[in-house]
Amino acid sequence: MGNLIGDRRKSVREAREELQRIIELCRSVEVKGLDPYLVEVKDLIKVIKEYFPIWKDAEDLCLDAEALNSIASVVKMQGEWVKRRASALYRDPFLIEEKIRSLPVGSMAEIFLEVWHPIVEFEQLTIKEFREALKYWSNLLPLDERWKRVGYVKVETETTTREEMIKEGLLLGEPFEAELEKMWVDLKERASGVGRVKYWDFIGSDSYEETVRRAYLASFLITYGYARLEIHYLKDEIFILPNEKPTPIDKGELISFPIPISFEEWRKWKERGGA
Amino acid sequence: MEGKRRGVDRKAYYTAKIRKVAQLLFYKRHSLPGAIGWELRRRVGSDYPKVVNLLNEYLGKIGLTVKIVFEEESNPPENPTLEQYDRARFYITLKDNLGVEEAKMIGWRIDDIAALCASIAYIISKGGKVERKELEDLLRSKIPNWRVDINLNKFIRLGYLVEDENGQVYLGWRTRAEVDQRKLIDLLLQAEAEKKT
Numbered sequence: 001m002g003n004l005i006g007d008r009r010k011s012v013r014e015a016r017e018e019l020q021r022i023i024e025l026c027r028s029v030e031v032k033g034l035d036p037y038l039v040e041v042k043d044l045i046k047v048i049k050e051y052f053p054i055w056k057d058a059e060d061l062c063l064d065a066e067a068l069n070s071i072a073s074v075v076k077m078q079g080e081w082v083k084r085r086a087s088a089l090y091r092d093p094f095l096i097e098e099k100i101r102s103l104p105v106g107s108m109a110e111i112f113l114e115v116w117h118p119i120v121e122f123e124q125l126t127i128k129e130f131r132e133a134l135k136y137w138s139n140l141l142p143l144d145e146r147w148k149r150v151g152y153v154k155v156e157t158e159t160t161t162r163e164e165m166i167k168e169g170l171l172l173g174e175p176f177e178a179e180l181e182k183m184w185v186d187l188k189e190r191a192s193g194v195g196r197v198k199y200w201d202f203i204g205s206d207s208y209e210e211t212v213r214r215a216y217l218a219s220f221l222i223t224y225g226y227a228r229l230e231i232h233y234l235k236d237e238i239f240i241l242p243n244e245k246p247t248p249i250d251k252g253e254l255i256s257f258p259i260p261i262s263f264e265e266w267r268k269w270k271e272r273g274g275a
Numbered sequence: 276m277e278g279k280r281r282g283v284d285r286k287a288y289y290t291a292k293i294r295k296v297a298q299l300l301f302y303k304r305h306s307l308p309g310a311i312g313w314e315l316r317r318r319v320g321s322d323y324p325k326v327v328n329l330l331n332e333y334l335g336k337i338g339l340t341v342k343i344v345f346e347e348e349s350n351p352p353e354n355p356t357l358e359q360y361d362r363a364r365f366y367i368t369l370k371d372n373l374g375v376e377e378a379k380m381i382g383w384r385i386d387d388i389a390a391l392c393a394s395i396a397y398i399i400s401k402g403g404k405v406e407r408k409e410l411e412d413l414l415r416s417k418i419p420n421w422r423v424d425i426n427l428n429k430f431i432r433l434g435y436l437v438e439d440e441n442g443q444v445y446l447g448w449r450t451r452a453e454v455d456q457r458k459l460i461d462l463l464l465q466a467e468a469e470k471k472t
Contacts, residue, residue: 031443032406033401033402033404033405033406080402081402091460091464092400093400093401093402095464096397096399096400096460096463096464097400099396099463100393100396100463101417103466105385105386105389105417105418106385106389107466108389108392109375109378109385109388109389109392111459111462112391112392112395112454112459113373113374113375113388114372114458115372115454115459115462116373116388116453116454117340117369117453117454118368118369118381118453119308119309119366119367119449119452119453120301120367120368121301121303121308121309122301122302123302194317195317235305
């Protein structure tokens with residue numbers, strides 16, 4: 001009996017090692033860019049299938065899944081390999097390497113010059129840009145004025161109601177819809193021509209309080225379909241675009257997108273020169 | 276008379292649009308030169324492919340061309356749809372080839388060009404990616420050791436190559452825009468054949 005348990009333990013350990021080896025093999029094919037057909041997928045699947053009944057722990061089942069996943073990656077690579085071989089660009093890599101090694105530097109350069117069409121680009125200022133820059137410079141406040149730090153007390157984040165916002169002076173007492181309409185008209189004016197405004201340039205204002213008020217209203221503009229957001233994750237840019245008519249959003253399409261309007265964010269925006 | 280005026284208006288309309296597109300493509304506004312299709316659409320309207328064609332005709336006279344790099348790079352569409360144009364990148368490149376002397380004039384040494392050629396061809400032959408070390412070994416066979424690292428870093432900085440965190444090197448956006456990869460491989464093969472005969 002003791003022997004049987006020992007054998008079983010041994011076989012479980014060996015099976016784990018076997019799966020690890022399969023995972024490593026698949027990984028090395030991927031990393032080293034080896035021919036994926038070197039891997040006998042059928043045999044590997046057979047091994048995994050054979051060991052599957054002995055797995056009891058969740059950890060072992062995860063290992064099993066990982067091994068299967070690695071094999072799936074190899075199968076995917078095999079598909080790509082066939083596609084590449086079938087493409088017009090495919091040539092025997094050894095032949096190309098041999099050519100690269102044997103051709104003199106001068107010939108290589110000459111060959112490249114025949115297929116190289118460098119991009120043409122300008123980086124200098126135009127008179128128009130220069131004029132705009134000058135105008136911006138003359139309107140720019142000195143740093144000590146722009147960076148005036150306002151003392152503030154850090155408080156915990158809490159939810160607020162419209163009544164509280166009015167009490168704090170962040171919202172006007174006039175009908176909410178009227179305020180929204182005003183914001184919408186303002187957005188349409190600012191976006192006229194280009195069709196969009198940077199989110200922070202739209203909500204940003206001289207004071208932090210006014211910025212929060214505008215952000216609050218802007219969130220309703222979007223929820224009620226008066227405007228929409230355009231988010232460029234890679235450039236870390238958010239634009240707000242007015243809709244010509246309020247367009248109710250299908251509930252299925254609704255997503256929540258939080259934008260922090262912290263004092264620090266506002267200060268950074270001000271330091272960058274604001275709108 | 277009315278028809279003639281309409282013709283003049285139309286010409287002025289397209290001239291203004293061509294100017295706008297030329298400015299967008301020539302002047303670098305982001306980290307990459309050129310513009311994406313949707314940026315052109317936003318600035319000149321949905322007939323921007325036509326405007327690009329007109330600009331291309333004009334640029335052809337002075338040895339330049341508009342190069343369009345589609346997302347479906349390995350299999351570029353024959354008759355692209357507006358959506359495919361919207362996602363494509365537009366650059367202005369030289370239409371004709373550079374001579375050795377001209378290449379030197381724009382700041383490229385012959386051995387740097389050869390190293391770039393070898394790197395690109397090698398990556399293509401390996402199916403699009405190689406380990407940096409492997410590439411370094413290849414370049415070391417032809418150029419001094421101390422230049423290998425400088426060269427590779429330069430190619431990566433300029434966008435000809437891309438290196439990931441695992442030390443794998445791929446072809447970069449600039450290679451896709453500037454280099455006719457298929458012709459490069461064909462010419463390399465021909466050069467070998469010429470050498471043998």
